[in-house]
Amino acid sequence: MRKTNIVILSMLLIFSMLLAACAPAVAPAPAAPAADATEPAATEPAAAEATGEGVPMVLMPKFLGILVFDQAYQGALEAHKELGNPAELQFLGPTPENSVAGQIEILTNATTQGVKAIMISNNAGDQIAPAAKAAREAGMTVVTWDSPIPSAEGEQVFVAQVDFNETGKVMADMARNILGEDGGKFAVLSASPDAANQNAWIAALQETLKDPAYANLELLDIVYGNDQSEDSYNQALALVDKYPDMELIMAPTTVGIAAAAKAMQDEGLCDQVKVSGLGLPAEMVEFTLNGCAPQFALWSFVDLGYLSYYVAYKLATGELQGVEGETFEAGRMGTYTIEKDPTRDAGLRVLMGPFTVYDASNVEAASK
Amino acid sequence: MNALRRRFQPEQIRELVLIALIFGIILFFGTQIENYFSPRTFTRISTSVAVVAIVAVGQTLVILTRNIDLSVGSIVGFTAYVVGTILSRNNDIPPVMVVLLAVAMGAAMGALNGLLVAYGRVPAIIVTLGTLALYRTILVEISGANSVLTNELPRWLVNLPPVNVFHLGDLDIRLLFFIALVVVVLFQFIASYAAWGRRLYAIGSNPDAARVAGFPAQRIVFTAFILSGALAGLAGFVFLARFGNITVVAGQGVELQSVAAAVVGGVNINGGLGSPFGAFLGAILIDVIDNSLIRWLAISEFWRDALLGLLILLAVATDTVIMNRLRKAWSRHELQISGSETSAEKGGAHHAA
Numbered sequence: 001m002r003k004t005n006i007v008i009l010s011m012l013l014i015f016s017m018l019l020a021a022c023a024p025a026v027a028p029a030p031a032a033p034a035a036d037a038t039e040p041a042a043t044e045p046a047a048a049e050a051t052g053e054g055v056p057m058v059l060m061p062k063f064l065g066i067l068v069f070d071q072a073y074q075g076a077l078e079a080h081k082e083l084g085n086p087a088e089l090q091f092l093g094p095t096p097e098n099s100v101a102g103q104i105e106i107l108t109n110a111t112t113q114g115v116k117a118i119m120i121s122n123n124a125g126d127q128i129a130p131a132a133k134a135a136r137e138a139g140m141t142v143v144t145w146d147s148p149i150p151s152a153e154g155e156q157v158f159v160a161q162v163d164f165n166e167t168g169k170v171m172a173d174m175a176r177n178i179l180g181e182d183g184g185k186f187a188v189l190s191a192s193p194d195a196a197n198q199n200a201w202i203a204a205l206q207e208t209l210k211d212p213a214y215a216n217l218e219l220l221d222i223v224y225g226n227d228q229s230e231d232s233y234n235q236a237l238a239l240v241d242k243y244p245d246m247e248l249i250m251a252p253t254t255v256g257i258a259a260a261a262k263a264m265q266d267e268g269l270c271d272q273v274k275v276s277g278l279g280l281p282a283e284m285v286e287f288t289l290n291g292c293a294p295q296f297a298l299w300s301f302v303d304l305g306y307l308s309y310y311v312a313y314k315l316a317t318g319e320l321q322g323v324e325g326e327t328f329e330a331g332r333m334g335t336y337t338i339e340k341d342p343t344r345d346a347g348l349r350v351l352m353g354p355f356t357v358y359d360a361s362n363v364e365a366a367s368k
Numbered sequence: 369m370n371a372l373r374r375r376f377q378p379e380q381i382r383e384l385v386l387i388a389l390i391f392g393i394i395l396f397f398g399t400q401i402e403n404y405f406s407p408r409t410f411t412r413i414s415t416s417v418a419v420v421a422i423v424a425v426g427q428t429l430v431i432l433t434r435n436i437d438l439s440v441g442s443i444v445g446f447t448a449y450v451v452g453t454i455l456s457r458n459n460d461i462p463p464v465m466v467v468l469l470a471v472a473m474g475a476a477m478g479a480l481n482g483l484l485v486a487y488g489r490v491p492a493i494i495v496t497l498g499t500l501a502l503y504r505t506i507l508v509e510i511s512g513a514n515s516v517l518t519n520e521l522p523r524w525l526v527n528l529p530p531v532n533v534f535h536l537g538d539l540d541i542r543l544l545f546f547i548a549l550v551v552v553v554l555f556q557f558i559a560s561y562a563a564w565g566r567r568l569y570a571i572g573s574n575p576d577a578a579r580v581a582g583f584p585a586q587r588i589v590f591t592a593f594i595l596s597g598a599l600a601g602l603a604g605f606v607f608l609a610r611f612g613n614i615t616v617v618a619g620q621g622v623e624l625q626s627v628a629a630a631v632v633g634g635v636n637i638n639g640g641l642g643s644p645f646g647a648f649l650g651a652i653l654i655d656v657i658d659n660s661l662i663r664w665l666a667i668s669e670f671w672r673d674a675l676l677g678l679l680i681l682l683a684v685a686t687d688t689v690i691m692n693r694l695r696k697a698w699s700r701h702e703l704q705i706s707g708s709e710t711s712a713e714k715g716g717a718h719h720a721a
Contacts, residue, residue, distance in 0.1 A: 065616030070513030095505055096617045193670060223662070224669055229611040229618065234416050238662040241408065258613045262518065266529040266610075267411075283613045286519035286526075367519075 054087025055116045055316045059305065060106055061093040062123035062147065067280065068254065068301040069093070069121065072145070075305030076119070082331055083313055087116075100124040107131045110140070117141035117316040119159075119308045122149050125194065129153040141316040145308040147197050152347035156315055156322040157338055159308045160349045161299045164197070165342070167278075168204025170355050171250055172214050174276045174295050178248055183216025186248035187239045189256045189277075191227040200343050201252050220246055225256045232259035240264075240273055251277035257296060261287035281358055281366035288363045297355045307333055307352050324348060378694045379641065382634045385690055386649040390656055393679075397660040404660075407538040414545040415529065417655040419444065419603045419610070421548040423622055424629035424647040425555050426478075426599030429592045431630055432559070432568040434575060434639030435492035437593060439481055440600040440626055442503035444619030447473045447604030449507055452516030452614045459522040466525070470605035471598045477503060478597015482590035500623060508616045518612030528609040544606050548648075551599065555644040568592060572639025629654055632684055634691075654680060 059076045061069030073091045080089045092110075094102020103124045108131050110118050118135065122128055122144050132142050132154025141156060148158035175186055188205070190198045202222060209217055220243050225232025236249055236259065251257035257279040264270050270292040279296040287293040310330040314320040320328055326338045341347035358366060398404045423440050430437040447470045454469070455461060461469075477499070484495040518526055531543040541549075559565035571578045571585050578585050603622070608614060633650025635642025657679050661672045
């Protein structure tokens with residue numbers, strides 16, 4: 001009797017140890033399906049070998065599924081055909097919830113898979129710099145577009161959509177146009193507090209406002225909607241509640257401006273508070289025509305992708321060295337110069353520009 | 369006191385405590401924020417809580433069975449996007465069909481979770497983490513980087529958010545909030561009185577006993593996941609109506625917000641305890657804090673998230689301390705009763721834990 005008890009006890013003990021041993025083995029599993037799901041985008045086409053004379057290239061957005069990045073890919077494809085590059089141009093990006101780690105992973109994989117040039121819209125801050133440096137050491141061309149690597153480490157050239165200082169001036173001008181001669185009070189609704197490009201634009205806006213010409217514009221507050229519709233929508237309404245005399249919300253983010261305009265429309269506030277900033281014509285056409293967002297601006301992402309491709313291709317083929325002062329032809333877009341980036345100490349840039357300002361007269365045509 | 373003890377269970381008192389907490393927080397912010405006590409504040413909070421409240425009810429059904437559904441964020445985004453895309457190509461679909469479509473789509477995605485958890489016996493956290501990524505990735509792939517655009521949607525949908533169902537004094541009850549209210553009341557009723565609802569508690573309190581007692585546990589868990597998916601689909605419709613422009617990141621993070629609402633609302637993460645109404649209160653508590661903090665000038669943007677977390681922790685901690693005291697008081701009381709009287713007027717799954 002006692003013997004069977006001991007047997008049972010020891011079996012229980014072994015069983016519980018087995019269980020304990022199994023548990024940690026099971027635990028990491030949740031990561032597996034998640035990683036698998038994000039994987040196919042990153043790996044499947046990357047097997048392409050460097051063929052003949054071609055330059056295998058990768059265009060990497062911040063993450064997949066956002067219209068403007070797809071437009072940039074269209075532009076890059078246009079340049080790809082124009083230049084007759086026989087190798088493949090891949091559009092590889094992480095899924096939204098995995099943006100930072102995914103970008104670094106794709107960059108690292110590209111380095112080992114024979115890709116000769118990569119164009120990055122960086123969403124990983126300086127965290128991507130070590131991977132970018134490793135890619136450079138392996139002989140790859142690394143160009144950033146849309147959003148640079150802040151320290152410029154590992155990056156050869158940044159293709160800037162617009163001059164960051166000009167962004168400040170364009171926003172201040174739109175505010176003055178909307179608020180009229182007497183000026184007024186407004187607030188900024190940005191993306192996330194650590195988005196490098198947004199912060200640079202807001203800093204430029206604040207700098208512009210110091211000019212006496214804009215003395216009657218008062219910036220009340222800067223809030224962040226994290227490029228999420230819910231957060232941006234709530235923040236826009238909170239601004240209205242906090243500042244009863246505010247007349248304008250300036251949102252330098254496509255998600256923020258659309259959410260703010262919808263919030264004003266839903267709450268019947270469009271007569272009282274206008275919305276402006278950087279937006280996509282297709283998303284804004286309704287609000288521009290009904291007066292909620294009478295004016296907003298943006299650059300062409302198709303052109304940005306096209307120009308980025310030219311820069312990366314010419315760097316990869318040795319036609320450009322990536323030093324200050326070099327000029328080059330970029331197909332239909334004309335002549336550009338590599339210059340020092342005034343917003344980053346160590347960086348070089350190619351400046352695209354200019355802005356298109358949209359209002360009721362041209363927004364419908366642009367939204368098609 | 370005894371009469372009171374007999375009438376209320378600790379869980380009901382917990383809900384009263386939550387309501388008191390919500391009022392306490394509202395009173396505090398009322399002294400801090402100008403014009404806080406206005407119908408406008410009510411509208412702001414009621415409209416912004418609708419999506420999470422609906423998802424939290426479904427989440428509660430699943431958590432009651434000692435499971436969890438982390439895929440709801442992707443289901444909300446997926447239905448909002450796909451229903452929006454279908455609608456923008458065909459503006460004439462009747463509204464009822466649109467809602468049914470969203471619910472059915474969510475239910476189908478929930479069914480896959482339920483199938484794997486209930487019949488495949490894979491832990492829910494693994495299944496739903498997998499489908500969280502899976503549904504989002506499918507969405508990203510089929511979207512072709514297009515967005516759902518407000519101006520392509522039918523007018524009735526775009527103009528839905530300001531629609532009022534009725535007024536309570538000065539307070540507007542908006543349609544989207546009303547949908548959430550109906551969901552909460554309906555599922556509170558099912559969880560409290562319907563046999564299926566009571567079995568959720570039984571399974572969560574003691575799965576083995578429920579199996580021995582002959583409950584069709586697998587089927588009940590399966591149905592709970594389907595309902596959680598269906599409600600996430602409904603929330604996807606509300607999301608679409610509220611925001612109009614839908615990108616592939618829509619609904620990201622809703623899964624954690626719904627779990628937070630349920631847990632703050634007293635739903636035990638180990639199953640068997642809590643209620644849809646509690647989860648609703650939890651969602652409101654978090655939303656009140658969140659929406660008040662962004663209007664409070666004394667606090668900087670960068671500290672808001674930390675403060676929100678701290679306040680939630682405080683709320684839950686206070687709640688736990690009070691609840692533990694109450695439970696002890698109740699169980700002492702029960703011992704006394706069972707010592708002196710032979711008949712026990714209670715039972716029920718409330719006390720199983």
